[in-house]
Amino acid sequence: MSLNTCTISGNLGKPAELRMAANGLAVCTFSVAVNERKRQQDGTYQDETNWFDCVVFGKRAEGLQPYLARGTKLSIVGHLKQKTFEQEGQRRSRVEIIVDEVELMNTHRRQQGQADPPPRTVEAAIVYGDEIPF
Numbered sequence: 001m002s003l004n005t006c007t008i009s010g011n012l013g014k015p016a017e018l019r020m021a022a023n024g025l026a027v028c029t030f031s032v033a034v035n036e037r038k039r040q041q042d043g044t045y046q047d048e049t050n051w052f053d054c055v056v057f058g059k060r061a062e063g064l065q066p067y068l069a070r071g072t073k074l075s076i077v078g079h080l081k082q083k084t085f086e087q088e089g090q091r092r093s094r095v096e097i098i099v100d101e102v103e104l105m106n107t108h109r110r111q112q113g114q115a116d117p118p119p120r121t122v123e124a125a126i127v128y129g130d131e132i133p134f
Contacts, residue, residue: 006097008052009075009105010034016068018061028061030054030068032076032097054078056099064102073105 016030032054035047054076056064068074078097085092 004079005077006080007075007077008032008034008097010052010073012068012070012072012074013051014070016065018065026058026061028056028065028068032074052097053094054097054099055081056102060099067104075103075105077101 010032013031013033016028018026018028021027030053032052034050034052036050037045037047039045076097076099078099078101080095081098082093082095085094
């Protein structure tokens with residue numbers, strides 16, 4: 001059995017980019033900065049930043065992109081995918097997180113002078129039916 005799952009939480013370094021693949025599939029790419037606090041020998045702490053490239057596909061990519069501005073804090077669950085390619089005659093590789101689930105923890109749209117996307121509402125009757133005993 002194999003397992004390929006990762007969970008990260010961090011902030012976007014720049015706005016997400018949305019493009020369409022040749023087959024018409026929407027592809028949204030963005031990088032997430034995850035800080036790790038490390039104790040130094042003198043007893044002080046220093047943050048070390050790791051950057052993770054993330055990819056979302058399809059309708060989810062189109063729906064999420066307006067919410068993914070620079071500085072947005074989010075939590076991601078996904079799986080890792082290694083891509084190999086040729087660059088300047090050398091074989092290279094990179095690992096991306098293919099996003100399965102995302103939770104927006106806050107947005108910075110008002111600070112950037114952009115309008116918030118319209119709120120999405122779900123009626124309580126749909127979520128909580130009469131047959132639930134609590």
